[in-house]
Amino acid sequence: MKALWLMAWRRLRADRVGMAALAVVAGFMVLAVLSACGLVAADWEQEVAVNYAPPQFMAGPVAVTASTAAPVAVPPNEFDPLAAEIAALRPDAVAGQGRMRKPALLFGADKWGHDVIKKTIKGAQTSVAVGLASALLAVALGTLSGALSGFYGGWIDDCFNWFYSVFTAIPSILMILAVAAVLQQKGAATIVLILGLTGWTGPYRLMRAEYLKHKTRDYVLAAQAIGASNGRRMFVHIFPNVSHVALVQLAILAVGFIKAEVILSFLGFGVPVGDVSWGSMLNEAQQELLLGKWWQLAAASGAMALLVTALSLLTDAMRDALDPKVTRS
Numbered sequence: 001m002k003a004l005w006l007m008a009w010r011r012l013r014a015d016r017v018g019m020a021a022l023a024v025v026a027g028f029m030v031l032a033v034l035s036a037c038g039l040v041a042a043d044w045e046q047e048v049a050v051n052y053a054p055p056q057f058m059a060g061p062v063a064v065t066a067s068t069a070a071p072v073a074v075p076p077n078e079f080d081p082l083a084a085e086i087a088a089l090r091p092d093a094v095a096g097q098g099r100m101r102k103p104a105l106l107f108g109a110d111k112w113g114h115d116v117i118k119k120t121i122k123g124a125q126t127s128v129a130v131g132l133a134s135a136l137l138a139v140a141l142g143t144l145s146g147a148l149s150g151f152y153g154g155w156i157d158d159c160f161n162w163f164y165s166v167f168t169a170i171p172s173i174l175m176i177l178a179v180a181a182v183l184q185q186k187g188a189a190t191i192v193l194i195l196g197l198t199g200w201t202g203p204y205r206l207m208r209a210e211y212l213k214h215k216t217r218d219y220v221l222a223a224q225a226i227g228a229s230n231g232r233r234m235f236v237h238i239f240p241n242v243s244h245v246a247l248v249q250l251a252i253l254a255v256g257f258i259k260a261e262v263i264l265s266f267l268g269f270g271v272p273v274g275d276v277s278w279g280s281m282l283n284e285a286q287q288e289l290l291l292g293k294w295w296q297l298a299a300a301s302g303a304m305a306l307l308v309t310a311l312s313l314l315t316d317a318m319r320d321a322l323d324p325k326v327t328r329s
Helices: 002-013 016-036 056-069 083-089 091-095 116-152 154-169 172-183 188-198 201-214 218-225 230-267 278-290 295-322
Strands: none
Touching: 002 016, 002 295, 016 116, 016 295, 116 154, 116 188, 116 201, 116 230, 116 278, 116 295, 154 201, 172 188, 172 230, 188 230, 201 230, 218 230, 230 278, 230 295, 278 295
């Protein structure tokens, strides 16, 4: 088992594209962890710029100089009927009314004056965590159920096939909305449960087919002959030979779930108010785009496209490294 994974790692290191994709994915993971620890983008909610502050490369030399040398003072409102409520809900917003704000930032600001770059990094914490955690949950459920169904067959296979037929008979978006309506609570953990509990059908179908095929192979029958238990044959002998299928499904579902988080945020089932994700950023960017403010849309979609592409390339490289039938010249 150890020799198998060591050989796979050596094959992966020989793939330059795969290693580059691994570096990009690892970079996003590090940013997400640092953001969760409060070491990066912890002050993303501070209103450091004027509303819809443009990027510095669009602001011109005068505004660029002003953004670094002479910020604009934003005076507090003389009379605001909602001042007491705002002070109770967001003391930082009231305290920042008299703060000096910059007319331009490196990649612009949103309608509240938040730095788009810091907001994108903070959004990566939510989107990456939701995409990977929900994909792990879905692949774990699909792999376990597919292994049990394909290996044992009989009434166990019939039961899992019945659940699979029920889940696939309902359109995926309706199933997601149904689970979201049952949970009735916003948050990253809720999104993970929604996507994980509705996305296990694809891994189940593929893993069931793989276990049906491998359980009659000579190496599995030889393990049975020497007294290997069912669990050992399922997860020690068969699973390493089909793990590339699970990894491919993991990356595919992670990509799809990152996109699904955008849909859930748009429909109101995403992250709660006060949190940020790439989905909520794209939701805000719809109205901003009508005003010609494109930088928040570009930042969120660019970060998402980079991660999605890197995940896809890494998946292909890991599949080739783990598949013993793939030969290299």
